[in-house]
Amino acid sequence: MKLVLFDCDGTLIDSAAIIQASMERAFADEGHPAPELSQTKSIIGLTLDVAISRLLEREIDAVVHRLVRSYKHHSLRMRDAEDCEEPFYEGIWELLQALSVRDDILLGVVTGKSRRGLDNLLQKHGLARTMIATRTADECPSKPHPAMVLECCSDAGMDPAQTIVIGDAIYDMEMARNAGASAIGVSWGYADTQLLREAGAHRVVDAPAELLPIIGVQ
Secondary structure (H helix, E strand, O other), X not given: OEXXXXXXXXXXXXXXXXXXXXXXXXXXXXXXXXXXXXXXXXXXXXXXXXXXXXHHOOOOOHHHHHHHHHHHHHHHHHHHOOOOOOOEOOXXXXXXXXXXXXXXXXXXXXXXXXXXXXXXXXXXXXXXXXXXXXXXXXXXXXXXXXXXXXXXXXXXXXXXXXXXXXXOOHHHHHHHHHHOOEEEEEOOOOOXXXXXHHOOOOXXXXXXXXXXXXXXXX
């Protein structure tokens, strides 16, 4: 039996465009220059307060909290729009379908998204019952703290040594290592693959299908 925990943004779905647009509008609300897309990609995966404080290079304070509220406002409005696009990466849907029918594999999500954002995504795509253990920024400290992984392991009745964390960010690799789980990086997300290896990735894959033998599916 194995527990497989996926990061969301940059691993399951390509949401960089909406995240960047939300950052641009939030920063404009507060009169700050918008971050470059490359800067935004570098903090995807962190909780919003930590992410924005890093973009501004300041401590988490009242300004950061206002930006967090503004970001959430713009993000929810855009994601509620009918033309909102956060596509699954090519091959991800097929991977999830192949894994979800297995009795020896449990699936979950560990993400810097809000609980509302993750639940909306899972319900929209019919994955709410597939992901049996989930943790978000609303329940746990920011990655790379191991709490998200450890709490999902507890929910699923699994040991971290039986758990695989799959993500595109260095924070995912560090979180997995901190929890005592396997860390598998993906190259199709937002971080440089060399940085994933330096952060502790046991493996880095270039396509979702490459995850199957690593998980143990022939």
